[in-house]
Amino acid sequence: MSDPNVDMSDGVQMGARTLLAHAAAADDAAHDGLSGAIADFFIHDSHRLDERTRLGLARLIRALIDTVEGELRDHGIRQLQAQGEGELAESLARSTGVFAALSESGLLRDRTLMAELIAQVRQEQLAAALPIQAHDDPEQPSLVNRLVQHPDRVLAQCAMGLLIAESRRRSVPEQGPLPQTDLSAELHHRLVWWVAAALRQCVPGGSERDMSGAALLDRVLAEAAQRSLAAHDEGDRVEAAVMRLAVAIDARPEELPELLDEALGDRRVTLFAGLLAHALGVDYAVARDLALDSASSRLWVALRALGLERPAIARLGLALAQADPRRDIEAFAEQIDTIMAITVEDARAALAGLRLPVDYRAAVQALRRGPA
Incomplete structure (x- = not known):
């Protein structure tokens, strides 16, 4: 029975x-x-973004956050338990909502991070969609597998390094963490501190926790973040591995067309971009952007700058058009004469800016665009 004296x-x-x-x-x-x-x-x-790219990007972002979050939480729990802070360790173990907190904060809208992740997703999609090129000898291994057996020890080790790095990159699960973030040091640094801050926010009982408990949680999460940063080696990334291999190969101009063709035939967009980057003298990310850019003619200009002739450009263009629905194969066929009319010297001059430092080019573009 309710109490009539209670003021509702x-x-x-x-x-x-x-x-x-x-x-x-x-x-x-x-x-x-x-x-x-x-x-x-x-x-x-x-x-x-098409739906397939959107889904792949969502899965990759979630996996990256789960990876860092798991590392920080596990280390933090161990540290708290070792210090006799079982209750706080239990609160940290029960924390949820890190992904939602980062999404709502807007931090994940970072242009540099999203550019890298979108490029990674599209690179993998392009590789998966490329037609498999049949070798004249059906028993012949792929280019990278042949290089693993190369008598040049440096070349063989670089090829094996690429195989290992690619196997890690391709093990993105449907859900759950990755073997490692496989990001550049700069992006890994940003993500780790973002996740640490979000994890702090998501630990239950924050408003009731006394100052000493809050300070201890901050210290433990900061130590966990620093541990993750110290363990990260961007030299293990696919991009670093493929550039080491491209440098070891050091393709001569007459070898380059066949190597580029075989890289696409083996569905190794990473190797295609690495060979292109080394030959052009640009960063891997620049060459990857050229390979993925279906809206302009920059790739064809780059291939002309390297002295590729019509048959080689036509084969590469056909393979990319078959794999990327954004490319118009008929428009490419109509454009081939115009592409070949570009001299090697003019093509090199047109791409000279790509060899400049990325921060300098970004600053020039920012000034050109003016205020946001």
């Missing part, structure tokens, strides 16, 4: 305030949703 006004007022807060939040959410819908409607089709 405080509870009613609290409930009313909660409803008002929910209404205000819903209004903000509706505004943000409309803004997102408008932006999505006006985005050009050439810039829109």
Whole structure:
């Protein structure tokens, strides 16, 4: 039986305030949703992520965050337990919502991070879609497998290093962590500190925790982050491994067309980009962008800068067009005469800017665009 002397006004007022807060939040959410819908409607089709790329990107981002989060949480729990802080360790073990916290914060919208992850996803998709090129000798191993058996010890070790790095990169699970983030040192650094801060926010009981407990949690998470940073070696990345192999191969101009063709025939876009990068004297990321760019003619200009002739460019263009639905094979066929009209000297001059430091080029572009 209810007590008639209990004043219900405080509870009613609290409930009313909660409803008002929910209404205000819903209004903000509706505004943000409309803004997102408008932006999505006006985005050009050439810039829109297709559903397959979107799903692959979502899975990769989630896996990266799960990887770092697991490392930091596990180390933090061990440290807290070793210091006799079992209750705080249990709170850290029960923390959830790190991915949501980072998504809502806007940190994951970082242009450099997203550019790298989108490129990784598209690179893997392109490799998977490339037609398998039949060798004249059906018993002949792929290019990289042949290089593993090369009598040159440096070349063989670099080829084996690429195989190992690629096997790690391709083991992205449907859910759960990766063997390692496989990011550059700069991007790994950003992600680790973001996840550490989000993990701190998501540990239950934050508002009730005393200052000493909060300070201890901060110290343990910071130590876990520093441990992750110290263990990260960007030399293990696929991109680093493929550039070491490209340098070891050091293809002569007359060897390059066949090597590029065979790299695509073996569905190794990484090796194609690495060979291209070494020959052009540019960073791997620049060459990868050339290979993935279906909206411009930069790749064909780059191939002309390397002195490739019509048959080689036609074979490479056909293979890429068959694998990438964004490429128009008929438009490429019509463009081949124009491509071949570009002299090697003019092509090299047109690409000279790509050899400049990436930060310098970014600054030039920022000034050209003006205020955001």
